[in-house]
Amino acid sequence: MSWSIEPTLPEGWELVVGLEVHVELSTATKLFCGCANRFGSEPNTNICPVCLGLPGSLPVINGTAVKYAMQLGRALLCDVKPAVMARKNYFYPDMPKDYQTTQYEQPTNSDGEVVLPDGFTVGIERAHIEEDTGKSTHIGGGGRINEAIYSLVDYNRAGVPLIEIVSRPCLDTIDHAKAYVSGLRDILLAIGVSDARMEEGSMRVDANVSVRPVGSDELRTRCELKNINSIRSMARAIEYEARRQIDLYTSGERPRQETRHWDEAAGRSTPGRSKENLDDYRFFQEPDLVPLVPTAEEIAAIDAAMPALPAARRAALVEASSADADVVATLVERGQDALALAAIGRGADADKVVTRLRHDLAVDDFSKVSAESFAALIVMETSGDLTATQAKQVLAELVDSGGDPRSIAAERGFEAMHDDELADLVDRLIADNPDEWQRFVGGHEGDRKKMQGFFIGQIMRATKGQADGRAVADLLAQRGRSPANGSPGT
């Protein structure tokens, strides 16, 4: 995980962000009909009377979508409760019935949380099931909705199952917002209910942003940012919006509650045009669908089948290794935590395990490295049977072809090179190369570096690369400080 530097807001202000994340479920079919839930088809090919909202058609809910929703709910540590579908009434040409079938007063999932790698907990208000809309292409006016000459509507996406995950307005920094969205994506991928691709729109983020004086707990007027299409774009949009609002407050004005459109290319947001839809959605229970009542057995089965989720995996690795949170987060993100835990469980030194994984296993495919061989390798290294350099070479071969680290070491003729052998070699080299040694002990910083390289190179040549470069450097430094050779710099 790469941590950007948190942009600093003007002194005295802090951010209050709540995110609404829409996630398309990766079911085979749509939410209410048997049309394929597929991205990128020819326009209006995945349509039927139901998802077109033709007169007389009726919805029947996709059982797998409901199950996925409950799985996500449990993964977000939500209460999963009996739910009813509702109609949200407003006119929009992308929406074939001119109402959206969603959940309102009784959502499937409520009151959950997501724990971020640094321990910050994001409250989840609800994660409810709803249907997606179709998609319009705006013709003319540079493709912008408000300047188009006309629009063309494709209903392939209409009725695709969505979960809307609504966080509480508790995100206090842009980094937390980013970590939360990444965390949600990790969870979605871990339980396999969505491909969560922001670039294809299968994961979409709207941000509700407000600011307040540091130390206050008020919730001020918020603006809703739309058209965010990447985590980076979200970070920029939030920062822009926060600064805009702070500027307004400091110049004695106040922000207006409004929806704003993020323009990634221009790096700014613009207010939505005056609304044609008034904010009166006239929610009522969807009479064409019956309540969704999960049984205790269903929920127990979902919990039993739940894979370990990122937060729990991080906690387990921290517990086993005492490594730093960001290192652990990286290993979990790479999916190397299981390997780490297994190796530690087999007696390998935790620090060394984490170090080797972090620096020497930063590869996509490490499937050939078994826990057993990895643990054996670390034990060989910590017991001095292999130098660090040798261990890295053996590990590289394990990644490429797997196998037993002992036989690999033996094949390569890696023998234990113990400290006294190396010390002898170093002393011999010093004796054989007095000029270079003098430049090492008496030279400038640059000379000293150059000569250190010379000696390490010579040792490596002599040992066919089996020596540990760091140990050689340490020995050189130690010899250089000893009185017999005269202290450098005195």
Add this chain to the structure above:
Amino acid sequence: MSALDTAAAVRAGERSAVDILDEHLARIARRDGEIHAFNLVTEGLARSQAESVDAAVAEGRDPGPLAGVPVAVKDNTCTRGIPTTCSSRILEGWLPPYDATVIERLGSAGAIIIGKTNLDEFAMGSSTENSAFGPSRNPHDVTKVPGGSSGGSAAAVAAGFAPLAIGSDTGGSVRQPASLCGVVGVKPTYGVVSRYGLVAFASSLDQIGPFATSIADAAVLLEVIGGHDPRDSTSIPEPAPSLLDVLGRGVDGMRVGVITELAGGPGGVEGIAPDVVARTRQAVAALEAAGARVSEISVPSAILGLSAYYLIAPAEASSNLSRYDGVRYGLRVDAPTTGEMNIASRSAGFGDEVKRRIMLGTYALSAGYYDAFYGKALKVRTLIMRDFAAAYEQVDVLVSPTSPTTAFGFGDKTADPMAMYVNDVCTIPSNLSGHPAISIPFGVGDDGMPIGVQILGPAQSEPTIFTVATVLEDVAAKGGAQ
């Protein structure tokens, strides 16, 4: 000739389905100019279906229980490639790309779809005067309305244009026109007949039901169209009720309740005509004479049904009718923006009554009024269900008039919407409770026009209410309703 006799003759090869169709087409040609039961006579489809039936019989295959029987279908039922207008300008010319479940089932049973019948626009009305294509007329007296909203279907059966018809009943829209036209009309238990392909008016109240000239014909039609449909989430997961076998069981020992509030007495619903009250009493007396134990039962909340209904039904309708926006099908009136195009299309495409109900429903659901109106109405719905549940602890069926009056004249009740809405006062409670009810013709009023008596029962009691209705049918046939 009854539907059952017709089907029997066709299945036996004694009559040809094409001949039967031609007889009915001839009757339609003679008289539908005056009655206007049909928005469209589907002669081409009907002829090809009739030919298939005849071919099946010739090949020794059984075309099904409605072999060769012409059925008129309310024009809010989707028929693939055949205009389905809901008697609205906004859907004029629309060709559905699919068949309603009932249309598929009728086809599989050997029935012949003879035409699409007129209705109050989107089934909103009680006289068929709200059709965008002009009203239907009552075959018993063409100066009177046939009732509504399924007025075209009721008139078609009463005029002999088809032995059977399909209607939809949201607040009485099958039973009330059946009563006014002197035919049998059934509102089945909510969920017995699939709503898939029925253009929605009020989804939690809508139910498709049969029209026929006899209880047995209505029974066979309900057996054909009823039963579970996986395309309707609100469909009861059971086969259609078995009715033909039980019609003759009689009512000996059965407990029959007369709904006090609908009996025309003081404290009850006002405006039930004396001749209607008298016929209802006569029917009850006939049941008692046939061995039933009769008592008066109060359903106090029945009186509140009208108010609850005229909030719930418009609320659901306001949402169901949003989709007529000029984007995907139906009428579009051009305008510079999509929002203005929506407004122009809807304003031109909907008639006054539809607009009125959309407005009423939008208001009842809107911020600040939901709790006072829609929310309250849902609670009244609970009260009605509780009262019915209590009543059915004491009796097996309930009896009431179907309509407060006999057929009225054109324009008599169009000035004041409330005057029209009151026509549904006896039929609405069954829609709110989801229970079945049947209207059967039982004599005539002082004006010589038909009167219908309504038998109500608890959920899925179709076998019982059909049995009771059969007893009254026998009594009426023997001159006991004069």
Add this chain to the structure above:
Amino acid sequence: MSDRITRDEVVHVARLARLELGPDEIDAFTEQLARVLEHAADIESLDVDDVPPTSHPLPLVNVFRTDEVRASIDRREVLAQAPWAESDMFRVPPVLGEEP
């Protein structure tokens, strides 16, 4: 005329419902809706605080469809019904206002 619903409310509701009413229609609808709401006063005044609402007459729950793809319909049949189709899509005038 009753004061149960005002002319302004009728205009507001018409906007929500995407209907345009002429001045005469507004007057007529105001009066007619008021009559219906007048009748609804019998339930408006009812004390039913402890009565649960009933949205649906059936006690069914958990009616699900299996997640199996079924054939979609031919878009030509659907687009043929469109007031205006272009490039196999439904053409509409510019959409002002924001996306939901």
